[in-house]
Amino acid sequence: xxxxxxxxxxxxxxxxxxxxxxxxxxxxxxxxxxxxxxxxxxxxxxxxxxxxxxxxxxxxxxxxxxxxxxxxxxxxxxxxxxxxxxxxxxxxxxxxxxxxxxxxxxxxxxxxxxxxxxxxxxxxxxxxxxxxxxxxxxxxxxxxxxxxxxxxxxxxxxxxxxxxxxxxxxxxxxxxxxxxxxxxxxxxxxxxxxxxxxxxxxxxxxxxxxxxxxxxxxxxxxxxxxxxxxxxxxxxxxxxxxxxxxxxxxxxxxxxxxxxxxxxxxxxxxxxxxxxxxxxxxxxxxxxxxxxxxxxxxxxxxxxxxxxxxxxxxxxxxxxxxxxxxxxxxxxxxxxxxxxxxxxxxxxxxxxxxxxxxxxxxxx
Numbered sequence: 001x002x003x004x005x006x007x008x009x010x011x012x013x014x015x016x017x018x019x020x021x022x023x024x025x026x027x028x029x030x031x032x033x034x035x036x037x038x039x040x041x042x043x044x045x046x047x048x049x050x051x052x053x054x055x056x057x058x059x060x061x062x063x064x065x066x067x068x069x070x071x072x073x074x075x076x077x078x079x080x081x082x083x084x085x086x087x088x089x090x091x092x093x094x095x096x097x098x099x100x101x102x103x104x105x106x107x108x109x110x111x112x113x114x115x116x117x118x119x120x121x122x123x124x125x126x127x128x129x130x131x132x133x134x135x136x137x138x139x140x141x142x143x144x145x146x147x148x149x150x151x152x153x154x155x156x157x158x159x160x161x162x163x164x165x166x167x168x169x170x171x172x173x174x175x176x177x178x179x180x181x182x183x184x185x186x187x188x189x190x191x192x193x194x195x196x197x198x199x200x201x202x203x204x205x206x207x208x209x210x211x212x213x214x215x216x217x218x219x220x221x222x223x224x225x226x227x228x229x230x231x232x233x234x235x236x237x238x239x240x241x242x243x244x245x246x247x248x249x250x251x252x253x254x255x256x257x258x259x260x261x262x263x264x265x266x267x268x269x270x271x272x273x274x275x276x277x278x279x280x281x282x283x284x285x286x287x288x289x290x291x292x293x294x295x296x297x298x299x300x301x302x303x304x305x306x307x308x309x310x311x312x313x314x315x316x317x318x319x320x321x322x323x324x325x326x327x328x329x330x331x332x333x334x335x336x337x338x339x340x341x342x343x344x345x346x347x348x349x350x351x352x353x354x355x356x357x358x359x360x361x362x363x364x
Contacts, residue, residue: 001215003140003168004036004087005195011118011136012090018111019136020119022126022152024243026096028141029120031236031269033094034229035222036118039087042218044204087218091117097124126151132158137165141240142176142255144247149180166190176254219270233269234278240265 003021011019023029093111095104104124111119112132119125126148134156143149149167156163167187169176177187196208203211223230241262247255262275271278 001212001219002192002195003032003138004039004215004219005192005199005212006138006166007036007088007118009195009198011116012088014116016116017090017136018114018116018118018134019138020121020125020131020134020155021138021140022121022123022143024122024141024144025236025239026098026122027232027236027239029094029096029122031229031232032140033092033120034232035219035270036088037092038226038229039219039222040085041087042203042214088118093117093119095119095121095125097122123148123152125155129155130158131155133161134158135163137163139165139167141243142167142169142173144243144255146179146183146248146251149185150183172259173254176251179251179254216267216270220272223270230271231282233271234281237266237269237271237275237278240269 007019007021011017021032023032091114093107093114095107095111099107107119108129111117119131123143125131126143137153137156139149139152143152153165156165180187193208196212199215200206200208200211203214205211205214223233241257241260244255244260245257266273266275266278273281
């Protein structure tokens with residue numbers, strides 16, 4: 001909600017303004033690009049929360065010139081209506097490492113040639129790219145390496161042009177500003193209250209909290225209507241949790257996965273389901289023997305582990321054609337050991353049975 005309100009107020013509604021939004025993963029780039037490309041401005045609330053406005057006196061036409069002025073007013077009203085219809089009424093672009101090189105170069109040229117717009121990207125755009133005329137650098141996800149903060153903000157204020165950088169932090173992440181101070185970087189607090197006040201005025205309500213809630217419910221409704229977007233949100237959420245565990249050891253005490261409130265993180269991706277049930281959304285749309293089965297709930301101790309969830313088979317030949325050592329001559333398989341009995345079975349595409357750890361997280 002804060003990101004959407006910021007991009008609308010500071011970038012989209014100001015002609016000729018460009019912004020680069022950095023997120024941690026490719027899935028997050030795809031999700032935010034898709035969500036804000038389709039999201040519409042919420043409709044004004046009912047009379048209970050609506051802010052009363054004075055009635056304007058009707059205009060009277062007394063000369064031919066008034067007709068021309070009215071036509072111009074109608075054209076401006078149409079532009080205003082279009083701006084109200086889209087939540088972020090400006091050109092949107094995406095750039096990350098999973099795109100083909102030709103697509104990345106095409107996006108790069110389009111963003112440079114556009115008079116205004118917003119580029120969602122990963123750290124693939126933090127170094128080596130000359131992005132002229134960028135007004136805002138928005139770091140929605142803090143970099144995992146402190147040096148990349150400097151590389152990111154270097155995309156703005158180039159060739160003597162002014163620029164501003166903003167960093168989004170959770171309350172428990174504020175000590176990160178002290179870590180940046182060791183590099184000579186001073187920061188000022190950027191309150192989000194005025195952004196929600198401006199959003200409340202557009203929604204014709206006097207309550208900024210109600211405006212934020214209205215925007216949140218509108219984004220959540222967008223996911224409920226689009227199953228593809230909903231799956232993108234789940235993948236972006238899972239990738240965000242994994243990336244959070246990869247911060248440098250200097251800042252790991254600040255960005256520790258155990259400090260995350262997984263429910264709040266899920267709401268940041270407009271997800272209303274409990275974090276432990278999100279894996280079933282991806283499995284429901286997949287094909288195969290395990291389709292439709294819910295994934296195991298998240299265990300914070302599993303975050304950041306690099307072990308494979310499934311061990312590779314030792315032999316290429318199927319056990320059905322080659323009996324295991326010690327198997328009875330009548331063809332029956334021996335009883336499974338206690339360790340194997342506690343381990344679920346998974347079947348490979350060629351029919352072989354493989355053992356998987358007893359606790360398989362949806363984030364591996």
